[in-house]
Amino acid sequence: MQKALQILEQYWNHKSFRSVQEDIIQSVLDGNDTFGLMPTGGGKSLCFQVPAMVNEGICLVISPLVALMKDQVAQLQSKNIKAIALTGGIKPDDLIDLLDNCQYGNYKFLYLSPERLEQDWVLERIKALPISLIAIDEAHCVSQWGHDFRPSYLKIKNLKSHFTKIPFVALTASATPQVQEDIVTLLGLENPKLFQKSFARENLGYHIIKAEDKLYKIKQILQKNTGPSIIYVRNRKNCHDYASQLNTLGFKATFYHGGLSVKEKEANMASWMKEVNPIMIATNAFGMGIDKPNVKTVIHVNLPESLESYYQEAGRAGRNGEKAFAVLLSSPSDVIQAESQFLEVLPEVAFLKDVYVKLCNYFQIAYGEGIAEEFPFSLTHFCHQYKLPVLKTFNGLQFLDRQSIISLSNEQSEKVQVQFIIDSREVIRYISLHPNDEPILNSILRNYAGIFEMQTNVNTVFVAKNAGTTETNVLNLLEKLKGLGVVELFSTQNESKITFLEVREDDRTINRVAKYLEKQNLNKKNQLASVVAFVSDELQCKSRLLLTYFGEKSEKDCGICSYCLSQKPKEFSQEEIRKQVLQLVNEAPKTSRELSENIRMEEKQLLIILKQLLEYNLITINTKNQFTPI
Template identity: 60%
Template structure:
């Protein structure tokens, strides 16, 4: 395939294809429907981008992830490849222009969400495009047993009728055998060529450690491995807390979560990408499109929601092929916390119905109305008004989003617009009587000459800088001017925008999707049980457990995971260490960390000997996690 390799070298500066990429590209170029299971970091996008560039026409890419679509379009445009994404929030007139560009502008890639295909007029326009390949990314969303099932994906198979000779390429990074079978059937793939890359990552040591002090263990890992690392946590507060604690211990650390502005996200990510900091503490909002080859350790300090997410996040380590570590730190309370966080907050049909009705009431939508209406939305205010639990409500809204009933897009931004309502001579008079406000008002008038004629987008930071004032002082003046009816001033501090995709039908709407809700809730329970099994199973290689979950069998232990290391430790003679621990405990009660410091042994060796002494009734562990000699 000299032409394909030439494109790879020209646009991506790679001299050879990764495992399975060449075979998948060949299958697609031969006109075959194709299913490809390529775990994270396998280079899935190349598999459709190269064949699309080799053929005349445009590649249709269906993806549920707006951030990933934007990221891929930006990367293609950087390489001077013409690509467009039809993401949410684009007005109909703009959509028409973009689709015209696709038809007449020699574009090579059109990205859209599956929900877009539910608009008849968009589907009609797509039918008229010269589609050379239809790619379904994140294809596990097609399956009701996939971890992000979206019913809109089921409509994709209808494209087969309109493009019977166009190959379909289904791509996913995480699919169990049941999900794989579901994808092929639901998409109507015709005698598909199947490509499955092994889930084995031979250079990653999967470690599960039960520890009393997670921060101390993190400190040990980061000191021993000073290369770039990621620490995954479950919430924004933990991001800030762990990052601050690491900084106080002398580590260079930053953080990343969905509540940051785009500017802050980019700044913090670049600090880590450029290795100005060693570690980034992040929620699962971090990682999409991140391909840093030399990540040495990925550390989870709370239980992940499912094995699919854990495998993807852990797989960001060691992409350079060198030894790397995927560490999961657990403590006795983690399972209870995980059930509280993942299972107890799942909405049932009754709660979902209540949220949906109140959401319509909140925006004053009448029964039988509301389709295509868009609103700014503050989750906290909504939950406060109706006394709903926040996390359970968020899960209910996410479910409604995945079902296509609403579109929930998170913004996390503050937008300010203002307009002067009184003539300029009255503004000058006001300034002469209120000289403390003069510098700020003059800065606004000089920056926005059209502010008397229309509502004008306002940059708070810029005006603060130009007027030599703090942002809070500028805001105070704006609020004062608004109270005096001198300006019209609108400040939207939103955490979301909601679009209603259907007319309001209350229980009828919810009854239609309630079966999916039951299936998804049951799936989430099973997935958490799989995580619990992974951490509690102490007699099987951790790599084997991961492979088994994804339907891949191996008879060989990896030799580098926490189980395999424990097996090696068991072969050592720890008689002298046991005697040393007993001698230490004769003087005072100690926890495992204190024993480790005093004996200068590894945590694994100390824990192994302590467990042996506990089993032989030589020592006891007290409620404060300190070990003492049995009297």
């Protein structure tokens, strides 16, 4: 362990390990198969990176996330540690060169996706490498009950027969007891040492707050807790909307979502990290590699798809050990919206067959052919041609990708970015002078918030459909507006690619993986049901509910969640509140919300006192729903 500590200090500038990290690393160095269950932010990567640096040879890291692989490789390379990632889109000749580098170039880390193990020649090359450790990251993906089941993970077990004396270390941030059992069995771990860091976060209060007006509630929360915050929203449009609204209210907010360019993502992330804009509005694309210890509040505006993802996102608050808050805003319509967002876009077997057949027809692939053929691909054009729902189709293609039936890379094929560079009043004037352009311009203005402030990705097929015209007319108008100096227009043609990894066999192809799809869909339904149960349960401590979900027992309530605080008696003098109300309404008419803000009291409790004052004829209500003195 002394050498491990030296490496930790030399490369990572830390002088000691966290408790579970040290246990896992010692187990790996002792040659044991090891299973580490560590919540987000626990430092999982060090659990295989440090022992790999201690031992001679190469650490094989199997990870499902391309972005995570690239990020870790970049971090290792910045420390002058030799690492390579075999990501998608690499040509066979380049793959051969990279594997040669691993064999003869004194590399320490080889990252690859589990799908690579299904390529026999890649597997044979790996068997020839001096492997010292095999690390399986995001190991929950091996389980059909996990939240991202990938059958290709099941191939990892085959490595056991060749690397008989090499330890395996499986790591994940979130796994229920059933998933944990699956991981051990399906990876073939032999007498594994299990190390689990508690999921309890003693400094983090989980709060479920009912709110019809969510923007108003966010304003209250941010005014009360002024530290850096993350606000998770449903989609890209909401990112722009909430950022714009909060900036208008005097807050400093930026945003992050998958539709931004790399440059925009980096700039917005930097402005948040440096607290130029301490509030980050984000979709769930904002997650990987976030290491900001002083986040005070994480707010979920909508229901997350699972308690696994909620725990990870909420857990980005309070990593410095100071008191922090994870707030989930709840309204009656949330369940319907979540079902629409997460469940209605799940592809059932019949839909998947339809998409697969149409995809083959789209590229004119004959039955029994197509293997290894590669094509440029536009998702929007494909869906438009066959009148398919975009999200559901994309989820279907992703499933086919995970089953290694196709390889789908870079789903956004053509990016059109637009920014209006004249005042909004001038745009209205332009529309009045050019009425034929009004439908397209209205479609753009209605659907793309922030288009006056920044370059905004515009889906031209969607705009055309809304405007009752063609995509060509939309593009022609944008070009005209660019020439007139009305907009800045940027268009890139970085098409995504689809590679067919199997011959076309239609029903036979899909029937073989149908059971996986059905299990995936059932699992996602169950996960959302667990979220709904967590939010609606008003009889138990929220922290204990989460711990129970992850198979951990707790004998006491946390004392700081919304349930625990609701059990504490509220002490306030009704007489004093009445005096404050009368004083405030004498100064100027006020709504119940304004009174609640001034008195710093929950509106629901304040309404009881207001009702009393109305009954005593000490105040009245005007036509603007404001309270005034009689």
